Amino acid sequence: xxxxxxxxxxxxxxxxxxxxxxxxxxxxxxxxxxxxxxxxxxxxxxxxxxxxxxxxxxxxxxxxxxxxxxxxxxxxxxxxxxxxxxxxxxxxxxxxxxxxxxxxxxxxxxxxxxxxxxxxxxxxxxxxxxxxxxxxxxxxxxxxxxxxxxxxxxxxxxxxxxxxxxxxxxxxxxxxxxxxxxxxxxxxxxxxxxxxxxxxxxxxxxxxxxxxxxxxxxxxxxxxxxxxxxxxxxxxxxxxxxxxxxxxxxxxxxxxxxxxxxxxxxxxxxxxxxxxxxxxxxxxxxxxxxxxxxxxxxxxxxxxxxxxxxxxxxxxxxxxxxxxxxxxxxxxxxxxxxxxxxxxxxxxxxxxxxxxxxxxxxxxxxxxxxxxxxxxxxxxxx
Amino acid sequence: xxxxxxxxxxxxxxxxxxxxxxxxxxxxxxxxxxxxxxxxxxxxxxxxxxxxxxxxxxxxxxxxxxxxxxxxxxxxxxxxxxxxxxxxxxxxxxxxxxxxxxxxxxxxxxxxxxxxxxxxxxxxxxxxxxxxxxxxxxxxxxxxxxxxxxxxxxxxxxxxxxxxxxxxxxxxxxxxxxxxxxxxxxxxxxxxxxxxxxxxxxxxxxxxxxxxxxxxxxxxxxxxxxxxxxxxxxxxxxxxxxxxxxxxxxxxxxxxxxxxxxxxxxxxxxxxxxxxxxxxxxxxxxxxxxxxxxxxxxxxxxxxxxxxxxxxxxxxxxxxxxxxxxxxxxxxxxxxxxxxxxxxxxxxxxxxxxxxxxxxxxxxxxxxxxxxxxxxxxxxxx
Numbered sequence: 001x002x003x004x005x006x007x008x009x010x011x012x013x014x015x016x017x018x019x020x021x022x023x024x025x026x027x028x029x030x031x032x033x034x035x036x037x038x039x040x041x042x043x044x045x046x047x048x049x050x051x052x053x054x055x056x057x058x059x060x061x062x063x064x065x066x067x068x069x070x071x072x073x074x075x076x077x078x079x080x081x082x083x084x085x086x087x088x089x090x091x092x093x094x095x096x097x098x099x100x101x102x103x104x105x106x107x108x109x110x111x112x113x114x115x116x117x118x119x120x121x122x123x124x125x126x127x128x129x130x131x132x133x134x135x136x137x138x139x140x141x142x143x144x145x146x147x148x149x150x151x152x153x154x155x156x157x158x159x160x161x162x163x164x165x166x167x168x169x170x171x172x173x174x175x176x177x178x179x180x181x182x183x184x185x186x187x188x189x190x191x192x193x194x195x196x197x198x199x200x201x202x203x204x205x206x207x208x209x210x211x212x213x214x215x216x217x218x219x220x221x222x223x224x225x226x227x228x229x230x231x232x233x234x235x236x237x238x239x240x241x242x243x244x245x246x247x248x249x250x251x252x253x254x255x256x257x258x259x260x261x262x263x264x265x266x267x268x269x270x271x272x273x274x275x276x277x278x279x280x281x282x283x284x285x286x287x288x289x290x291x292x293x294x295x296x297x298x299x300x301x302x303x304x305x306x307x308x309x310x311x312x313x314x315x316x317x318x319x320x321x322x323x324x325x326x327x328x329x330x331x332x333x334x335x336x337x338x339x340x341x342x343x344x345x346x347x348x349x350x351x352x353x354x355x356x357x358x359x360x361x362x363x364x365x366x367x368x369x370x371x372x373x374x375x376x377x378x379x380x381x382x
Numbered sequence: 383x384x385x386x387x388x389x390x391x392x393x394x395x396x397x398x399x400x401x402x403x404x405x406x407x408x409x410x411x412x413x414x415x416x417x418x419x420x421x422x423x424x425x426x427x428x429x430x431x432x433x434x435x436x437x438x439x440x441x442x443x444x445x446x447x448x449x450x451x452x453x454x455x456x457x458x459x460x461x462x463x464x465x466x467x468x469x470x471x472x473x474x475x476x477x478x479x480x481x482x483x484x485x486x487x488x489x490x491x492x493x494x495x496x497x498x499x500x501x502x503x504x505x506x507x508x509x510x511x512x513x514x515x516x517x518x519x520x521x522x523x524x525x526x527x528x529x530x531x532x533x534x535x536x537x538x539x540x541x542x543x544x545x546x547x548x549x550x551x552x553x554x555x556x557x558x559x560x561x562x563x564x565x566x567x568x569x570x571x572x573x574x575x576x577x578x579x580x581x582x583x584x585x586x587x588x589x590x591x592x593x594x595x596x597x598x599x600x601x602x603x604x605x606x607x608x609x610x611x612x613x614x615x616x617x618x619x620x621x622x623x624x625x626x627x628x629x630x631x632x633x634x635x636x637x638x639x640x641x642x643x644x645x646x647x648x649x650x651x652x653x654x655x656x657x658x659x660x661x662x663x664x665x666x667x668x669x670x671x672x673x674x675x676x677x678x679x680x681x682x683x684x685x686x687x688x689x690x691x692x693x694x695x696x697x698x699x700x701x702x703x704x705x706x707x708x709x710x711x712x713x714x715x716x717x718x719x720x721x722x723x724x725x726x727x728x729x730x731x732x733x734x735x736x737x738x739x740x741x742x743x744x745x746x747x748x749x750x751x752x753x754x755x756x757x758x759x760x761x762x763x764x
């Protein structure tokens with residue numbers, strides 16, 4: 001096990017009717033900017049619940065933070081926040097709304113810094129206090145410091161980290177009942193791959209962290225068909241929502257190495273071709289598993305055994321079967337698992353290589369997923 | 383899934399050489415009382431590491447917090463702390479030293495309250511800041527607000543909770559290499575039963591919490607033989623130490639009901655007969671499983687299947703086998719699993735019933751483990 005420090009102070013407020021707790025969670029007197037995506041929170045009742053709960057606070061609203069939030073949009077929110085002297089931010093929506101709000105939070109705390117410069121620096125050393133009411137189980141952004149921001153004019157998409165965790169997140173599974181099927185599928189894919197990025201590296205670092213990662217994978221595989229059916233079963237959606245948070249809140253990364261190459265390649269596909277984040281991961285992950293199979297051999301065999309109960313046959317046979325099962329799982333969600341199926345041209349592989357090389361980046365647990373390897377991964381998913 | 387709030391701000395500082403980080407973890411200028419148990423920290427080098435790290439702080443030492451810490455001992459530490467105007471407490475040792483230190487922390491913050499009154503009230507609304515260097519994987523006290531204190535003169539043992547979590551805990555698996563076998567066995571038993579108290583209730587509340595609880599059980603069962611062999615294998619002891627913390631830091635109790643009857647009965651046995659805490663649990667748990675089998679039927683079957691791979695036979699056959707396997711596991715640790723084997727007289731059952739009735743308490747996930755049921759549980763373990 002590697003040395004590590006774990007500390008996550010975010011307050012997780014989970015369950016039915018918890019949005020009504022907002023006035024107890026935000027200090028009195030705060031001037032709040034509430035940030036939103038599109039209008040779905042108006043049709044599912046979340047908007048009304050939030051406004052009712054915050055009736056005694058001074059609030060302004062900022063609408064229109066899009067999926068893969070754009071710095072061009074967020075600059076408008078930052079200007080508004082400065083003008084109104086906002087000192088608390090409440091994101092109401094999915095991971096994109098919250099990711100965007102993390103940049104607003106950092107930019108309001110550093111009024112002399114340009115927003116995209118903060119993203120490029122990779123780290124925000126100060127934050128305006130922020131929190132969320134999460135409506136879409138997927139990114140885990142509600143209980144971590146990460147944020148991924150896109151820039152429309154240059155087709156770029158990068159992650160940065162804030163010094164502060166969200167002050168709280170409210171997760172009410174009932175608000176997920178109205179989500180469309182493609183968002184549920186992308187959420188399930190995102191959660192699955194978050195776990196895999198922290199799990200599918202080397203064996204033997206931590207038995208208990210491996211078990212916890214496998215526990216989330218089992219849960220997601222078990223509930224996926226029911227989630228996709230548009231169920232209003234509370235416990236199923238509660239497990240989905242909780243799994244999404246636990247998949248990326250530092251609890252399964254204690255003392256273990258991580259990968260994240262699949263995410264970094266996926267971000268390029270989204271930046272270049274506009275494919276949804278979860279959908280991009282369903283294409284890339286099987287490629288990463290296949291191309292990096294020697295480095296990940298031991299863990300791939302463990303994954304085959306413990307997740308898919310594949311115990312017979314030679315090592316390579318078992319690994320091939322585990323990759324095939326992973327592809328089947330994504331297909332069962334309705335995801336494309338090849339570039340061609342998603343309408344992404346073959347040239348994507350060369351373009352991602354060029355971009356990785358231009359920035360001189362290399363990802364993966366050994367830092368050896370260079371532009372060249374990223375190209376191989378994408379070429380394996382033509 | 384039940385509604386819940388999770389927030390645990392304790393900083394977990396894990397790994398080799400981490401005791402040297404103490405000066406970065408305690409604010410400069412604090413006047414620290416360092417609390418200890420017996421002298422083992424002098425022979426294993428922990429004492430020297432702590433003193434070297436804190437050389438620039440004003441410190442005083444309090445020695446002699448015993449297993450099942452006694453209020454009579456702790457009152458002396460509280461007097462000393464008041465006299466020296468202590469404003470930070472650092473427990474260096476196992477769970478008993480830290481549990482005792484939590485009471486010192488509460489009493490120093492409420493100088494007008496008598497220590498045992500705080501215990502009896504069940505809750506300390508203020509704390510003097512406290513933290514720990516943990517040397518024994520067992521109680522999980524390092525990352526929770528609970529504390530169990532005994533009173534020698536009346537042979538009583540009760541739990542109380544503090545408002546504040548520990549500020550940090552330092553866990554260096556290397557300091558566990560010198561632990562004696564009985565302490566390792568009691569630690570393994572304690573961790574196992576902590577998980578069972580949060581797991582063995584009803585089914586269907588949370589798939590992912592069930593998986594996480596099962597993940598710790600699998601880890602403990604897998605590593606137990608090697609831990610007991612007195613291994614210096616770092617990764618094994620790291621998994622033991624991390625599992626002990628994760629078993630009781632709120633991470634596996636999100637949205638699920640809990641039991642704790644086994645612990646409450648075990649506390650009585652310790653208070654009355656001086657049996658070690660972990661050892662008491664190994665006797666009581668099989669009794670709880672057996673006597674409460676109808677209420678816990680579904681979860682017992684899940685436990686049989688997922689932990690012991692018992693999938694054949696009728697329901698009762700599978701449950702009986704799962705209980706037998708649990709007994710075998712405790713026996714493999716060298717634990718007695720019957721009162722008689724531990725030298726505890728049969729009258730224990732009636733005496734625990736009397737004590738439960740006197741206080742009018744009833745435990746378990748349905749609140750139906752009354753004095754009468756506690757007696758049945760103990761009578762089943764004669």
